[in-house]
Amino acid sequence: MIIEKLAVVGVGLIGGSFALALKQAGAVREVLGVGRSPARLAVARELGLIDRAVDWAEAGQADCILLALPVGETEAVLNSLAPHLKPGAIVTDAGSTKRNVVEAARAALGARCADFVPGHPVAGSEQCGPAAARADLFRGKRVVLTPQTDTRADTLATVRLLWETAGAQVELLDVAQHDRVFAAVSHLPHLAAYALVDDLAQRPDCDTFFRFAASGFRDFTRIAGSSPEMWRDIALANREAVLAELDAYLAALQGLRNAVAADDAGALLDIFSRARAARERWMKQQDS
Amino acid sequence: MIIEKLAVVGVGLIGGSFALALKQAGAVREVLGVGRSPARLAVARELGLIDRAVDWAEAGQADCILLALPVGETEAVLNSLAPHLKPGAIVTDAGSTKRNVVEAARAALGARCADFVPGHPVAGSEQCGPAAARADLFRGKRVVLTPQTDTRADTLATVRLLWETAGAQVELLDVAQHDRVFAAVSHLPHLAAYALVDDLAQRPDCDTFFRFAASGFRDFTRIAGSSPEMWRDIALANREAVLAELDAYLAALQGLRNAVAADDAGALLDIFSRARAARERWMKQQDS
Numbered sequence: 001m002i003i004e005k006l007a008v009v010g011v012g013l014i015g016g017s018f019a020l021a022l023k024q025a026g027a028v029r030e031v032l033g034v035g036r037s038p039a040r041l042a043v044a045r046e047l048g049l050i051d052r053a054v055d056w057a058e059a060g061q062a063d064c065i066l067l068a069l070p071v072g073e074t075e076a077v078l079n080s081l082a083p084h085l086k087p088g089a090i091v092t093d094a095g096s097t098k099r100n101v102v103e104a105a106r107a108a109l110g111a112r113c114a115d116f117v118p119g120h121p122v123a124g125s126e127q128c129g130p131a132a133a134r135a136d137l138f139r140g141k142r143v144v145l146t147p148q149t150d151t152r153a154d155t156l157a158t159v160r161l162l163w164e165t166a167g168a169q170v171e172l173l174d175v176a177q178h179d180r181v182f183a184a185v186s187h188l189p190h191l192a193a194y195a196l197v198d199d200l201a202q203r204p205d206c207d208t209f210f211r212f213a214a215s216g217f218r219d220f221t222r223i224a225g226s227s228p229e230m231w232r233d234i235a236l237a238n239r240e241a242v243l244a245e246l247d248a249y250l251a252a253l254q255g256l257r258n259a260v261a262a263d264d265a266g267a268l269l270d271i272f273s274r275a276r277a278a279r280e281r282w283m284k285q286q287d288s
Numbered sequence: 289m290i291i292e293k294l295a296v297v298g299v300g301l302i303g304g305s306f307a308l309a310l311k312q313a314g315a316v317r318e319v320l321g322v323g324r325s326p327a328r329l330a331v332a333r334e335l336g337l338i339d340r341a342v343d344w345a346e347a348g349q350a351d352c353i354l355l356a357l358p359v360g361e362t363e364a365v366l367n368s369l370a371p372h373l374k375p376g377a378i379v380t381d382a383g384s385t386k387r388n389v390v391e392a393a394r395a396a397l398g399a400r401c402a403d404f405v406p407g408h409p410v411a412g413s414e415q416c417g418p419a420a421a422r423a424d425l426f427r428g429k430r431v432v433l434t435p436q437t438d439t440r441a442d443t444l445a446t447v448r449l450l451w452e453t454a455g456a457q458v459e460l461l462d463v464a465q466h467d468r469v470f471a472a473v474s475h476l477p478h479l480a481a482y483a484l485v486d487d488l489a490q491r492p493d494c495d496t497f498f499r500f501a502a503s504g505f506r507d508f509t510r511i512a513g514s515s516p517e518m519w520r521d522i523a524l525a526n527r528e529a530v531l532a533e534l535d536a537y538l539a540a541l542q543g544l545r546n547a548v549a550a551d552d553a554g555a556l557l558d559i560f561s562r563a564r565a566a567r568e569r570w571m572k573q574q575d576s
Contacts (some may be wrong), residue, residue: 013327015291015504022314041415043576054416067553068542070560073486076345096317098424103501117569122500123502123503124503124504125503139569141502142500144466144500161507163387172476177398181496181500182500183496184488185488185497185498185500185501185505186500186502186504186505188484189484189504189505189509190504190506191541191544191548192480192484192508192541193508193563194538194544194559194560194564195537195541195543195544195559195563196476196477196480196537196562196563197563197564197567198474198540198559198560198562198563198566198568199291199536199537199539199540201562201565201566202562206566208465208469208567209469209472209473210473210566210570210573212410212432212469212470212473212474213412213473213474213570214410214411214428214429214430214473214474215412215413216412216474216477216478216510216511217473218571218574219507219508219510219511220477220480220481220507220508220510220511221567222476222504222507222508223504223507223508224560224564224567225564225567225568225571226560226564227563228557228560228561229557231556231560232556232557232560235548235556236548236551236553236556237434237550239548239551242548243549244550246541246544247545248487249483249484249487249541250538250541250542250545252483252484252486252487253451253479253480253483253534253537253541254538255483255536256479256482256483256534256573257531257534257538260479260524260527260530260534261527261531262529262530265520265524268516268520268523269516269517269520271482271483271486272486272512272514272519272520273516274483274489274490274514275481275482275483275484275485275486275489275512276482276485276514276516277489277511278485278486278488278489278494278498278514279485279509279512279513281498282498282501283506283513285498285499288504
């Protein structure tokens with residue numbers, strides 16, 4: 001047992017999987033669920049993700065509270081929770097952006113920010129909701145924590161231990177570096193996939209295009225099946241870094257366009273060969 | 289038995305899988321292989337994809353000859369083959385672009401183009417080479433044929449029957465429509481995936497980025513593991529349509545950029561929601 005009571009705000013894929021993993025590991029005695037939708041909470045309870053649904057006052061009495069919701073809701077949720085937090089209660093989150101979450105925590109929690117640990121499990125799926133939760137979702141996956149200079153060491157240690165108990169490999173990053181890295185390897189690909197599908201979907205003869213789309217298209221656009229609300233929040237929460245990555249990507253595509261327009265076979269072969277080699281190196285590191 | 293002798297020029301994933309499927313179905317008596325690399329031909333023979341390696345003169349005596357190679361090599365290969373073609377020999381190809389293949393066939397074969405059937409199996413993988421060949425590669429996949437007004441009806445019927453015997457679903461398209469549709473749903477995604485990986489790979493701190501790349505990135509960039517030579521040829525062979533798609537995609541991404549820069553949550557939600565809905569409709573059609 002690491003903690004007695006865990007409260008999860010947002011009982012979807014991430015919150016539900018975290019709860020399930022810790023329950024199965026015997027790391028928590030009781031899991032409380034908070035959410036706007038009574039129906040989702042009922043499903044989460046039926047699936048055994050949470051023991052019961054509670055209000056903000058009761059959630060504040062938990063030993064650890066995980067926020068697992070679209071990052072745009074962080075500040076409002078922390079404001080609802082703040083008046084009820086028991087002394088020493090640990091708060092952490094699972095948002096894909098960290099600068100805005102840290103700002104929200106400072107605004108809502110003030111000095112109690114010392115017990116707030118910003119976190120980002122690098123796991124997920126285009127599926128969402130409590131029914132998608134799995135106890136092994138985080139097994140072997142990275143979880144990035146971005147502690148601040150005033151984060152209490154034992155609070156950080158507890159959050160790290162909870163994620164490790166859920167099977168994850170915990171890494172620490174600076175907030176700005178986190179947001180820059182994930183803008184490139186996660187946020188941009190999501191925007192790029194949404195843009196491609198929407199561009200086709202808007203065409204009058206889109207059925208002909210979709211009719212011949214095959215496995216390459218399916219994999220390239222898988223992440224365009226992700227939650228629109230979640231990704232709207234991420235794109236805006238990480239706006240500066242996302243804009244920088246969009247500009248870099250637009251420039252890279254423009255470079256490719258120039259090479260195609262100029263019939264520059266050598267330039268195309270260079271770009272494609274470098275990309276394939278880099279991806280192969282990456283895949284090998286993933287396997288090891 | 290549909291034909292006695294099949295010759296495959298290019299004994300890689302596509303050519304090898306076609307040969308294997310037809311042999312297993314008992315649709316051909318003998319498969320001849322032609323290629324530049326004696327080592328690859330030896331592997332193809334060991335794997336049972338071909339019965340023996342032959343030269344252009346002998347390949348021309350086959351009843352049907354499939355070209356399965358980078359589209360940029362089509363005209364040179366047809367020029368090598370043309371003097372040796374026996375009367376009535378059927379020639380077909382498996383290239384991802386069709387206008388340039390038809391032009392190459394007209395130039396190399398002249399009036400014998402009546403026995404040439406341009407084709408495009410919509411199947412494949414980022415893997416290539418004879419070792420990747422599988423008898424079931426085309427099962428349930430589409431194969432597009434783009435016959436010309438002078439294509440002989442019985443030649444077309446034979447090529448259709450061969451692909452159907454390999455398990456594919458054959459569809460006919462006009463050449464220009466083929467090239468426009470595949471520029472959008474296949475060629476552009478490949479360029480977009482290569483561009484993203486190369487943009488990251490060029491950065492001095494690329495290791496940090498790749499370190500945190502996860503499953504979304506992996507699937508989005510899977511096609512950046514494809515053959516650089518093959519995709520260089522495709523991008524240039526289908527240049528006009530590819531440029532049009534690159535421009536449409538650049539405009540779509542610029543629209544997304546504007547929405548992010550303007551903090552326009554509504555516009556982002558609209559784009560993401562439309563894309564997700566369109567992709568879900570497409571996935572349902574694929575399943576049915």
